[in-house]
Amino acid sequence: MRHVQGRARRAGAVLAAVLTWAGLLAGVAGCTSDGGGVDQMLGKPPAPEDVIRVTPDDRSKGVRPDDPLLVRVPGGHLESVKVVKSQDAQEFPVPGHISKDGLRWEPEAPGLALAAEYTIDAVAVDGQGRRSARHTTFTTYVPDERFIGYVTPENRSTVGTGMIVSLEFNREIENRAAVERAVQVTAEPSVEIRPHWFGRSRLDFRPEHYWKPGTQVTVALRLRDVEGAPGVYGLQHKTFSFTVGRHQVSLVDAAKHTMEVRRDGELLTTVPITAGAPKNTTYNGKMVVTEMLELTRMNGATVGFKKANGKSEYDIPDVPHAMRLTDSGTFLHGNYWADASLFGRSNVSHGCVGLRDVKGGGSETPAGWFFDRSLIGDVVEVVRSNDKKVAPDNGLGGWNMGWKEWKARSAVK
Numbered sequence: 006m007r008h009v010q011g012r013a014r015r016a017g018a019v020l021a022a023v024l025t026w027a028g029l030l031a032g033v034a035g036c037t038s039d040g041g042g043v044d045q046m047l048g049k050p051p052a053p054e055d056v057i058r059v060t061p062d063d064r065s066k067g068v069r070p071d072d073p074l075l076v077r078v079p080g081g082h083l084e085s086v087k088v089v090k091s092q093d094a095q096e097f098p099v100p101g102h103i104s105k106d107g108l109r110w111e112p113e114a115p116g117l118a119l120a121a122e123y124t125i126d127a128v129a130v131d132g133q134g135r136r137s138a139r140h141t142t143f144t145t146y147v148p149d150e151r152f153i154g155y156v157t158p159e160n161r162s163t164v165g166t167g168m169i170v171s172l173e174f175n176r177e178i179e180n181r182a183a184v185e186r187a188v189q190v191t192a193e194p195s196v197e198i199r200p201h202w203f204g205r206s207r208l209d210f211r212p213e214h215y216w217k218p219g220t221q222v223t224v225a226l227r228l229r230d231v232e233g234a235p236g237v238y239g240l241q242h243k244t245f246s247f248t249v250g251r252h253q254v255s256l257v258d259a260a261k262h263t264m265e266v267r268r269d270g271e272l273l274t275t276v277p278i279t280a281g282a283p284k285n286t287t288y289n290g291k292m293v294v295t296e297m298l299e300l301t302r303m304n305g306a307t308v309g310f311k312k313a314n315g316k317s318e319y320d321i322p323d324v325p326h327a328m329r330l331t332d333s334g335t336f337l338h339g340n341y342w343a344d345a346s347l348f349g350r351s352n353v354s355h356g357c358v359g360l361r362d363v364k365g366g367g368s369e370t371p372a373g374w375f376f377d378r379s380l381i382g383d384v385v386e387v388v389r390s391n392d393k394k395v396a397p398d399n400g401l402g403g404w405n406m407g408w409k410e411w412k413a414r415s416a417v418k
């Protein structure tokens with residue numbers, strides 16, 4: 006009996022101890038609001054998600070570019086925050102800063118990239134000196150529609166002083182101000198360069214006067230993730246550059262049937278030409294060479310010159326030394342099919358400017374001589390033709406527009 010009673014007393018003591026400890030735990034749990042009472046009693050830090058709060062939420066998908074990216078703590082301070090953007094199989098650090106009170110981290114630049122994954126690693130220290138770490142990820146919205154801009158001139162090219170930087174977009178741009186801000190054109194030596202919109206899909210840039218020879222021009226496209234129209238975002242993040250060569254301007258006098266070629270202000274030569282016939286006159290005004298072809302086919306039907314039976318008025322498969330001046334089909338080119346006596350004496354073309362040449366193109370002919378001394382970006386100005394002035398958006402005709410009028414068509418006010 007003595008042994009039985011002893012065991013009973015020991016069992017009662019153990020049960021009382023268990024009940025006392027359970028009651029203590031229940032009391033601790035009941036008087037805390039964050040559910041961490043036991044961990045605090047045992048000296049453990051709260052869960053990282055309670056200490057370090059990240060927006061957007063961990064594993065979020067389809068996050069929009071204007072949603073905020075934020076890391077914060079309710080107390081203590083953030084010790085370090087590292088954010089990495091993964092896009093196009095490349096990783097880029099996201100610069101940011103912790104606030105002076107240590108409670109918030111925000112990126113230096115607002116806005117999130119599209120079609121990217123973000124990884125956040127943060128470390129914080131609470132008021133008791135305990136450190137917590139948190140790792141989160143999220144992915145951003147992948148748009149169904151994108152737009153790009155086709156840039157003139159070509160990267161790393163050397164051009165004439167009349168070159169105009171022109172972007173043709175593959176989609177109409179509704180938010181023109183945002184797109185305009187995302188394109189930066191700079192020059193060395195520095196000069197004021199201003200944009201001009203032609204409609205909703207073309208954006209040109211030029212200085213007030215022709216470029217100074219030797220100028221280095223840089224075109225930075227920061228269009229990626231810029232919303233150009235509802236749901237349509239830019240794709241490009243590229244930089245182009247080109248060099249401005251010597252200054253050459255050629256003056257075509259349609260009444261005198263001549264072209265004066267001047268380089269850096271000096272007259273190189275005067276070339277006999279034939280311009281547009283009375284029924285198909287040549288545009289007046291300043292035009293810029295945008296394309297140079299040693300041989301090309303010219304079919305009148307492609308630009309509206311058709312006979313009554315619907316056939317083309319001309320179809321020449323091997324036009325030599327052709328230099329495009331307008332999008333509508335005005336060229337300055339070699340001509341081997343007209344009688345040599347017409348050059349300098351009569352206008353017989355369908356609107357182009359013709360220089361004497363031979364079949365296949367000769368280097369010693371007037372056309373060959375001029376072609377070999379020309380650059381894309383050179384200016385050809387036509388005067389005294391019985392026609393209107395070329396439209397500023399027909400090719401790179403922006404030099405026919407005054408500076409005040411040019412600047413007025415910027416979307417950024």
